[in-house]
Amino acid sequence: MxxxxxxxxxxxxxxxxxxxxxxxxEPEEVGLMQALGRITAVDIAAGVDLPPFSRSTVDGYAVLSRDTFGAGEGVPVMLTVTDEVFMGQSTEASIVSGQAVIMPTGGMLPAGADAVVMLEHTERSDHETLLVLKPAAPGENVVTKGEDIKAGAMFIAAGTKLTPAEIGALAACGIDKVKVRQxxxxxxxxxxxxxxxxxxxxxxxxxxxxxxxxxxxxxxxxxxxxxxxxxxxxxxxxxxxxxxxxxxxxxxxxxxxxxxxxxxxxxxxxxxxxxxxxxxxxxxxxxxxxxxxxxxxxxxxxxxxxxxxxxxxxxxxxxxxxxxxxxxGLKALKAGCKISARLTRNCASAPGRDDFLRVKLIWLEGEYRAEPVLGKSGLISVMTQADGVVQVPEGSSGLYAGDVVTVEVMREA
Amino acid sequence: MxxxxxxxxxxxxxxxxxxxxxxxxEPEEVGLMQALGRITAVDIAAGVDLPPFSRSTVDGYAVLSRDTFGAGEGVPVMLTVTDEVFMGQSTEASIVSGQAVIMPTGGMLPAGADAVVMLEHTERSDHETLLVLKPAAPGENVVTKGEDIKAGAMFIAAGTKLTPAEIGALAACGIDKVKVRQxxxxxxxxxxxxxxxxxxxxxxxxxxxxxxxxxxxxxxxxxxxxxxxxxxxxxxxxxxxxxxxxxxxxxxxxxxxxxxxxxxxxxxxxxxxxxxxxxxxxxxxxxxxxxxxxxxxxxxxxxxxxxxxxxxxxxxxxxxxxxxxxxxGLKALKAGCKISARLTRNCASAPGRDDFLRVKLIWLEGEYRAEPVLGKSGLISVMTQADGVVQVPEGSSGLYAGDVVTVEVMREA
Structure with missing residues (x-):
């Protein structure tokens, strides 16, 4: 031959x-703790909105954003503190114009509120009176109901090899059994x-x-x-x-x-x-x-x-x-190493801290492009969309589109 | 905070x-079939030379290389075929100047021979007479005893995560139990x-x-x-x-x-x-x-x-x-994805076939360098030294030092 x-x-x-x-x-059903590395046999949709309620991403005060417009260090807006929300508890609290409610990180947003002012941008002149020193935009410091994963939306496709990120998304949606390929x-x-x-x-x-x-x-x-x-x-x-x-x-x-x-x-x-x-x-x-x-x-x-x-x-x-x-039936293939990739857009970063930026990898013209996955850091869906992580070093004030960055790969694109 | x-x-x-x-x-001992992904607790040395005897890498004739010097299409060297070596059998055959022995790929080299002439560079004028049409250099088409792994040489260091390549090297050395970390x-x-x-x-x-x-x-x-x-x-x-x-x-x-x-x-x-x-x-x-x-x-x-x-x-x-x-005690970390790397030396390849080149990855000046692992393709040690594989496409006559190539990673460097 x-x-x-x-x-x-x-x-x-x-x-x-x-x-x-x-x-x-053939398909078979396994418990979530046994699902790591297995390949999904069906598309998986969320049965519930994630998060199931709008929640604060910071410690602060739930407000109506329009109440805070024009607020500043010299011209604080004065609001009345009417209630407090506790972590892990539902709230009957609701607010109207002129009112604010004390919020913990992760707490359920009261009815009527559309933003949260961070603790550091407020002062309490007395037990009932709040001074807001900075305006809050609508939706600021809030993850709205269903913003992460919408009820009914397919969030894991058939043929996906389950990594820790998907295991987490399934847990968050309350899915404790998964149909995978034998x-x-x-x-x-x-x-x-x-x-x-x-x-x-x-x-x-x-x-x-x-x-x-x-x-x-x-x-x-x-x-x-x-x-x-x-x-x-x-x-x-x-x-x-x-x-x-x-x-x-x-x-x-x-x-x-x-x-x-x-x-x-x-x-x-x-x-x-x-x-x-x-x-x-x-x-x-x-x-x-x-x-x-x-x-x-x-x-x-x-x-x-x-x-x-x-x-x-x-x-x-x-x-x-x-x-x-x-x-x-595997649609893509996973990994765990470092690669060089070209960043597709500018990413700001605060000096004095290491930022970890989740990116999607795209193979284009003979090189990998790293496309930042936008979305607040608490979102589960950010994890399932990302192929890897880029470290923005502590001393850096950000990265520019076109920069070649090192990506720690979590999943091959 | x-x-x-x-x-x-x-x-x-x-x-x-x-x-x-x-x-x-703590260390524990496991069978070779259970050792995949485990981390070695001790340095592992070969107990035997690998290969245990010098062997041919092609079908052809074992010869004394100096007998073939000057051979060419127009000036064949004539040798006497004295014996035949069979695959998987030891041989008592030996040759002296002027003699040749029929060799299968992988067969044991007879005493006295130091090279094998490929079948396609020979002709048989009759049952006993061989015409050699191309000279063979000393060692050509031969893997010598211990060339792959020397008896006593440490070939897997403590702290290595065992991949299929190391499992193969252990099997080749007859090591069917491995001391790994619990x-x-x-x-x-x-x-x-x-x-x-x-x-x-x-x-x-x-x-x-x-x-x-x-x-x-x-x-x-x-x-x-x-x-x-x-x-x-x-x-x-x-x-x-x-x-x-x-x-x-x-x-x-x-x-x-x-x-x-x-x-x-x-x-x-x-x-x-x-x-x-x-x-x-x-x-x-x-x-x-x-x-x-x-x-x-x-x-x-x-x-x-x-x-x-x-x-x-x-x-x-x-x-x-x-x-x-x-x-x-893990010393390095493994992977399985594609990365770009710069080739460190020229690599010839025959057009008309896909060549797979095993490379070692070195992270240098912000990019990976792919250093070809030299050695004949049958060597087990080539597998354990390589971090990945580069495909040299069928139409290509080779790659040049400095070319950026895509490496399929088997192990992170």
Missing amino acids: DFFDCIPLAKATSLIDSSLPELTA RLKVGIISTGDEVVDVSTVPVGGQVRDVNSYTLAAMLTEAGCHVTSYGIIKDNYDELLAAVSKGVNENQLVLASGGSSVGARDHTVQIIEELGRQKVVFHGLAVKPGKPTIFGMVGRVPVFGLPGHPVAAMTICQMLVIPVVKRLQ | DFFDCIPLAKATSLIDSSLPELTA RLKVGIISTGDEVVDVSTVPVGGQVRDVNSYTLAAMLTEAGCHVTSYGIIKDNYDELLAAVSKGVNENQLVLASGGSSVGARDHTVQIIEELGRQKVVFHGLAVKPGKPTIFGMVGRVPVFGLPGHPVAAMTICQMLVIPVVKRLQ
């Missing part, structure tokens, strides 16, 4: 894509007369079975349930029995090894016999990874992977893992 | 660093009179407990064993009992919430009462995350995290996860 008989990677990917069934992993069942077979178990000391030209371990680890990382079928000799009937069992018990089968040409021919023939059709391809114009085989047995994709561990890992990463994602 | 009373993030990090015990997670035990407490369980419908100003879920998910992702102690009211004695239990049963405790100033004071007082010393800090010049508390109770670090879910997640990511890594 020469490189000239082999097909390029892009061709292999498109042949695999057109051979695969749409989805293989873990994809993958069978792994090592072949080759020269291959011996890890605990065996190789003699002569024997080598230890590395691929059963690396492939199991890679597929486990990708969220699969892996069954290892051990080491099968280069014998047609034994390999036929193993692949047949693998295909019956799993949704994806990987047979690695068979470094001899004869063993590779066995794999091709067995896939064709069991699948009652030609293999999809045999031989890739890829280094390492040339002796790769792919075929379908019914709805089960079967890969013949190279025996060399580095080649088997490379092809697993480039061809098999995308198949796993597709069969599990 | 104003931002002016708060300490900057860098100061908080260094205060935490100087307060922590060196390591908390999962760090982390206790999570939610506090606040306003906080109710996820399955409860909040009334009045109540909010659902989001932090128990997000923090448990983040710590689980970081490899910890998490115990959730549920929701504790803003009551000194109840919180004292919960934190005390948490500290006795875990190696790290996170208490989130207590959005009221009174509740935060409780957390500070409880850490000081149990730890019999002042908290290390209270208040960060960080947004979101200002009301963060840190103190030590004996050898157990205790964090008071903000009640706002986004703030709690941000501080968990920036301060708590680094503590987890330190207490588990």
